[in-house]
Amino acid sequence: MKRPVSVEFASASIDEKIKELGDWRGKTLAKVREIIHQADPEIVEEWKWVKPTNPGTPVWSHGGIVCTGETYKSVVKMTFAKGAALKDPSGLFNSSLEGNVRRAIDIHEGDKIDEAGLKDLIRAAVALNLKGKSNPKPRRASSTRAD
16 A cells, blocks of 8 residues: 655655756746645645656645646646636646646746736636535435335
């Protein structure tokens, strides 16, 4: 059974990732992280999907996964776990648009981040996660009846 990664370890791992990048991607990931925490101070940082071929991925959760923060050679990608179900009035989603569930924002070097729009999207993702928690699934009717 896998042991859960502590919040302290996750936060330290994200810190290390930002430092290790040492370029615009690290600065962008740090900025995104700051915006996420401003949007929802109760958000929890996680470090998931560690494999021999992948050191792990920063994940932000509140009532379920809100988004991930992956870094690639030419892009910092924020993938929203339930992005397809979110309204995006600022038009931030620009990647993974064909999927039925996830949506992503690719941030390239020199891109200006729409902080207000991103905060709105993060808050909407948290609200969607929490809404799902407060609406329990209806129970199936029992096959035995009281006489």
